[in-house]
Amino acid sequence: MNIKHSFLDAFVAAILATIVFGPIMGIVLDGYSFNLDVPRVAIIVGIIFVGRFVFQLTISTQGGRDFFQQFEKGRAGSIEVTDPGIKTVLAKAIPFIMLAAAILPFFIGKYWITILILAYIYILLGLGLNIVVGLAGLLDLGFVAFYAIGAYGLALGSEYLGIGFWIALPMSAILAASFGAILGFPVLRMHGDYLAIVTLGFGEIIRLVLNNWSAFTHGPNGASAPPATLFNLEFKRTAAEGYTPFHEFFNIDYNSTHRYIFIYLLVLIAVAFALRLKHRLVKMPIGRAWEALRENEIACRSLGMNHVTIKLSAFMMGAAIAGVAGVFFAAKDGFVNPASFSFIESALILAIVVLGGLGSTVGVVIAALLVILIPEVMREFSEYRYLVFGLLMVIMMIIRPRGLITIKRDRKFSTKGEGAVVETKQGEGAA
């Protein structure tokens, strides 16, 4: 126990806290003058002082060190390799989880249904970005652009071309994928930070175009989007000319929740499809190529892989999924507006991917649910909820730096069986 050292350390932290929080929290504007609110700063600084002191004391003991050390282990190369053929508990539980998710909307109110729809949309977005960032290792900060293209694909498509939800779904995916290719070409030679900046710019360009090209997109006023239909049955009290409303066809009472339940189920199917797709892709040559590209571009090229097609396919596949998510988003709200596609959305999607664990599918699902649901659950903290949310993220990255679910690899050969035979031949190629 080193109390003196801990005290000094905490004291330095408290001074830093005063510098950081003093002006922000201590000076309260009052008309043209300002008041000093010393107690507020004192409380914050006090909390930081005590917290730092306790933390320092803890890590100066053996038990405390051990406690924090266990988080460090996750940091360096600890990817597990699982044996093939072993069905994880999760794999067995998937049908039940899906079933539970499918009947869930019939038991919860409209409010929670819309929130869950949003969460599922973010799962889609997370899965899409996971291909680009998690698998192919291309840091994309403008992913929201493809989401916007999908959403506007439905809204403007119905306005100018008269298409409905079901045609917009594949069309927006293709449109977003083409934009993915357009973004992909100029950034083929870029890596890391530079790539991030260019994609950030791309995201902003799309938003600004949507915002300022009023004649086509109606600018900040936004555009309305048609809701989803079930075989031409509309989810409205009274249908448009020549259409039948859903409730009349089935002879049930009109309930505005039906529309949301319907979209909920559609998004759920889309999520299931995207999960399956991701699951297959990583086992296919293209999935391996994405990962290989992330690991080492030079080695990839020397092995005869065309880095152009690999990168473009990653961008396009991710973009297409985001496009689909965008259509659902537009259909859910019945309205799109450029404000929904600001940079913070891209950051949020990236946060989902990183929190979940790069490349991990299950992680993305859990992280998307957390990221969307936590701020809702914490409504009672009102304006502080994003502060709490941010804190949770920071703590999370300290505790599990590789994300909630660390990616596991499984391969077609078991370590048992054939591998065991080699034990006898050992020594020959010993290194």
Add this chain to the structure above:
Amino acid sequence: MSDKILEIKNLNTFYGPIQALRDVSLDVEQGEIVTLIGANGAGKSTLLMSIFGNPRAASGEILYKGTNLVNIPTHKIAKLGVAQVPEGRRVFSGMTVEENLLMGATPIGMSHADEDIKRIYEFFPRLLERRNQRAVTMSGGEQQMLAIGRALMGRPELLLLDEPSLGLAPIIVKQIFTKLKDIAAEGTTVFLVEQNANHALKLADRGYVMVNGQIRLTGTGDELLANDEVREAYLGGH
């Protein structure tokens, strides 16, 4: 045509304004082990990279079995039967050994992959033990074996190696070089770029010495080993 598998004529390569290779000419015959030795920065790696079109040669010819590679895109060169073991191994560190090997089959497709993987495991039994392990968790020597195995998965006729001895213990270097001899004996031509002149020249049928982007000397491995200039410069002479 003679049975030259690789023939480089008056090759010039630049990095921006800096000329890295000056009028380099050399040839490698079918089934030979040829080595290119030289000091750090002499241009050895640049030459290997130029064969793969990255950087592209500014002038000159790189004839592989009579085909000029100079204007062929990098990813197509591997499909012609040339494989490269890049400098610093460059294994796919997060992927398992087996996945790394599978990636190596890219140029020829997956049809022979299972059979070839077995062959590589017989050749490097160490890799079989580690098949489900991530590449990054292996020792340098094992990673080098993996990089060579990965290149062999493409069934190359010409194997290019860039400093396979880099950062390895002498005993491991010896093992790797023995394996290279075996590879050549099975009919794959080996072109080896090395700083470790002693090992490389003992292994090679013929050698070239590169200084400042130019070929300075050439001869059989034994001739070069005996050459005073080579001894002085690369073997810590006596």
